[in-house]
Amino acid sequence: MPDLAHTTRNYVELLAAGSSADLSPDDRLRVEAAAQALSPDDLSISAARLRGLTMSHAAWIRTSRIRGGLRAGGRALFEDVDVVLCPPMPTVAFPHDHSSPMRTRELDVDGKNVPYGNQIAWAGIATSNWLPATTMPIGHDDRGLPIGMQVISGYLDDRTTIAFAGLIEREVGGFTPPASL
Secondary structure: OOOOOHHHHHHHHHHHHHHHHHHHHHHHHHHHHHHOOOOOOOOOOOHHHHHHHOOOOOHHHHHHHHHHHHHHHHHHHHHOOEEEEEEEEEEOOOOOOOOOOOOOOOOEOOOOEEEHHHHHHHHHHOOOOOOEEEEEEEOOOOOOOOOEEEEEEOOOOHHHHHHHHHHHHHHOOOOOOOOOO
C-alpha cells in the first residue's frame, strides 16, 4: 500500500500549485512569507499547501515525478488486488458550518480538533493517482448519521468500483437519510 502521509503531501502540493496562479499579489507575498518560515521538518498538510502555493516550476516537475512513482506503486498493487477499501473521510457525516471561513474550520476526529482541510487526505489516495473511486453508504452511527466507505480500484477500472459498491448495497442496503431530515 502506498504511504498515506506521503501521498497526501504530494497531492496537496500539486493541487495547491494548480491554484497558485489565482493568488492576488498581496496574498502571494503573505503565502511566500509563511512558506519561508516553515521548518523543513514540518510535514503537515497545511505546510504542504503552502509549499505547493509557492513552488517553482522545477519543484513542480520534481513533485510530479514523485506522483509518477506513487502511480506505479498503485499499478503494482492492483495487479494483486481488485479493490482497496478506505474511508472517504475520517468522520461520519457532520453538520455544515458556514459561520467562519473554511480555512479556520475544524472537525472533531476521535476527540481531537483537526483542520477541516485535512479531510482531503482520503480523496487524494485515488485522485492523485488517477484511480477510480466510488463512495458508498455502509450504515449509520448511533446518532443516525451516515457512514461511508470508499472503494478504489486500478486505473480505468471504474466499473469494478461501481460493481463492488452494488454488491455491498445488496448486503447492507442503500442510502437512507437520517431521521432528522
